[in-house]
Amino acid sequence: GEFRQLDFDKLSVLGSGNGGTVHKVSHRRTSALYALKIIHRGHPGAADEVAVVRRVDSPHIVRCHSVLPTASGDSALLLELMDGGSLDSLVSGGFPEAALAEVAAQALSGLAYLRTRRVVHRDMKPANLLVSRAGQVKIADFGIAEVVSRAGTHRAAYEGTAAYMSPERFDTEPAHDGEEEVRVDPYAADVWGLGLIVLELLMGRYPLLPAGKKPTFPALMWAICFGELPAIPDGAASPALRDFVAACLQKDHRKRATVADLLAHPFVTGRDMAASRCALCQVIEQRCR
Numbered sequence: 657g658e659f660r661q662l663d664f665d666k667l668s669v670l671g672s673g674n675g676g677t678v679h680k681v682s683h684r685r686t687s688a689l690y691a692l693k694i695i696h697r698g699h700p701g702a703a704d705e706v707a708v709v710r711r712v713d714s715p716h717i718v719r720c721h722s723v724l725p726t727a728s729g730d731s732a733l734l735l736e737l738m739d740g741g742s743l744d745s746l747v748s749g750g751f752p753e754a755a756l757a758e759v760a761a762q763a764l765s766g767l768a769y770l771r772t773r774r775v776v777h778r779d780m781k782p783a784n785l786l787v788s789r790a791g792q793v794k795i796a797d798f799g800i801a802e803v804v805s806r807a808g809t810h811r812a813a814y815e816g817t818a819a820y821m822s823p824e825r826f827d828t829e830p831a832h833d834g835e836e837e838v839r840v841d842p843y844a845a846d847v848w849g850l851g852l853i854v855l856e857l858l859m860g861r862y863p864l865l866p867a868g869k870k871p872t873f874p875a876l877m878w879a880i881c882f883g884e885l886p887a888i889p890d891g892a893a894s895p896a897l898r899d900f901v902a903a904c905l906q907k908d909h910r911k912r913a914t915v916a917d918l919l920a921h922p923f924v925t926g927r928d929m930a931a932s933r934c935a936l937c938q939v940i941e942q943r944c945r
């Protein structure tokens with residue numbers, strides 16, 4: 657490639673997770689800023705993440721400019737820097753409805769694109785939606801993403817963050833004798849994740865457990881698979897927003913809205929585009945330190 661890791665200065669740490677660390681870096685010669693995601697060689701799925709990232713290119717997906725060679729054999733993804741950070745750091749205080757419509761519309765464009773590339777993300781959550789101060793929303797982190805084959809998916813259902821896993825992903829039992837095998841649309845899990853993101857941003861906190869409750873795995877699983885959705889107070893959301901969230905958070909994956917359905921939903925199509933973009937920019941501007 658045209659870039660090498662030693663062409664960059666590390667400025668700060670933007671985030672870190674299971675797979676590695678993301679640094680804010682500057683290119684020495686041009687001073688251009690990027691995010692550099694180092695994925696450790698031994699991390700399961702490292703090769704898959706690189707393969708998926710190379711497969712996608714869209715205005716609603718965080719762009720990977722280059723995969724840099726490293727001496728240690730780790731993978732280093734040179735990513736476009738999203739200067740508003742991830743939505744998890746903006747949750748507190750909640751989002752006005754116009755800003756939510758903008759997040760939903762742009763994330764849906766990203767999911768619609770991923771579908772054309774047969775990619776399921778499988779880890780949709782606020783930490784993996786990045787924003788720019790200009791009001792762009794992009795999907796990031798393909799750490800457990802998968803390319804869907806004719807035979808369906810092969811990755812373990814349990815991977816990902818339990819809090820954002822869809823109900824059907826907790827059901828790992830194969831069908832018993834005489835039972836019909838239910839084919840699960842792998843894309844439906846990403847719609848669930850998007851609905852939960854929108855509801856979390858509306859409420860200003862993780863919506864499926866009472867505030868302050870420590871999220872144990874059994875409590876999460878129960879809330880996701882059997883719990884009722886939290887009541888949104890009167891006046892806190894329009895009928896269109898309530899319906900959008902309910903369509904995404906349909907527990908039965910066969911009844912859940914698809915990305916195409918949601919792109920045509922009044923909550924998305926009925927928004928004032930300029931106003932909702934502006935509302936999102938305001939939230940980002942206020943909450944970015």
Ligand code: ATP
Nearest residue numbers: 670671672673674675678691735738742783797799
């Ligand atoms: P994995 O889920 O595979 O363990 P991860 O969660 O460690 O991956 P990412 O989600 O890609 O890795 O990045 C972690 C955090 O770093 C993000 O939540 C975000 O806050 C920050 N970050 C990542 N990429 C960028 C970027 N391009 N621009 C700005 N911030 C970023």
Ligand code: MG
Nearest residue numbers: 673783784797
């Ligand atoms: Mg992440």
